Amino acid sequence: MVVGYLYNISELTMPQSANGIAIRVKDLEKRFGKFTAVNRVTFSVRKGEIFGFLGANGSGKSTTIRMLCGILTPTAGEGMVAGYDIFREPEEIKGAIGYMSQKFSLYEDLSPGENIRFYLGVYNVPPYRWEERTAWILETTQLGDVRNRLTRELPQGWRQRLALGCALLHEPEILFLDEPTSGVDPVTRQRFWDLIRRLAAGGITIFVTTHYMDEARHCERIVMLNQGAIVAAGSPEEIIARSCPDREDADLNDAFITLMKN
Numbered sequence: 001m002v003v004g005y006l007y008n009i010s011e012l013t014m015p016q017s018a019n020g021i022a023i024r025v026k027d028l029e030k031r032f033g034k035f036t037a038v039n040r041v042t043f044s045v046r047k048g049e050i051f052g053f054l055g056a057n058g059s060g061k062s063t064t065i066r067m068l069c070g071i072l073t074p075t076a077g078e079g080m081v082a083g084y085d086i087f088r089e090p091e092e093i094k095g096a097i098g099y100m101s102q103k104f105s106l107y108e109d110l111s112p113g114e115n116i117r118f119y120l121g122v123y124n125v126p127p128y129r130w131e132e133r134t135a136w137i138l139e140t141t142q143l144g145d146v147r148n149r150l151t152r153e154l155p156q157g158w159r160q161r162l163a164l165g166c167a168l169l170h171e172p173e174i175l176f177l178d179e180p181t182s183g184v185d186p187v188t189r190q191r192f193w194d195l196i197r198r199l200a201a202g203g204i205t206i207f208v209t210t211h212y213m214d215e216a217r218h219c220e221r222i223v224m225l226n227q228g229a230i231v232a233a234g235s236p237e238e239i240i241a242r243s244c245p246d247r248e249d250a251d252l253n254d255a256f257i258t259l260m261k262n
Contacts, residue, residue, distance in 0.1 A: 053221030
């Protein structure tokens, strides 16, 4: 195994009393019968950080995210998300986070404006704030000119921006993005990441998964999973240097392939 030299434990976790921590998990585990999907993972995410969570299909990424979002109860370990315990306070976690899934989950037979109105109710945003939040989302996502068109008529990238906007309606502390730019063109991907960086600069913690290694370079720190366990952690530059020490021309894609093979 290559695990031993690809990260130090100090890169993954911080003292529980440390200020500025949005997510902290220790020895988090999820088993389905005899199968261990997530195997004692430990890491932390700083407030306002763009944090990458990478791995091949079936590596345990989605299972970990579902535990962090209060959807799935862990088998063992401990964790805090936005100050709430993932075992005892899953409903409180759901109110403090925004989640954008890989699969488009809004209503395509509604307009963007109607989708926004629906999710304002779902997130229990006070009615007196609806006009303000709607205007902010439409401006942020640049969808004001198409607010009354059917969502199914919009290009994929525009629908992804709408999904991101709806995830932000209740002003979450943490935003979980599961492959947010899957299936969109490079220009749209770049604009999407410009928006993500602005959100992080405004104090929102971004927890993102992606299969695009050029996108992962935007992350301040990355954790890579393979077969449910962490195999690397650190900045993109650190992971490249440790996983491909003999290759000066190596990039994050090379590092990812090396780690997943091992």
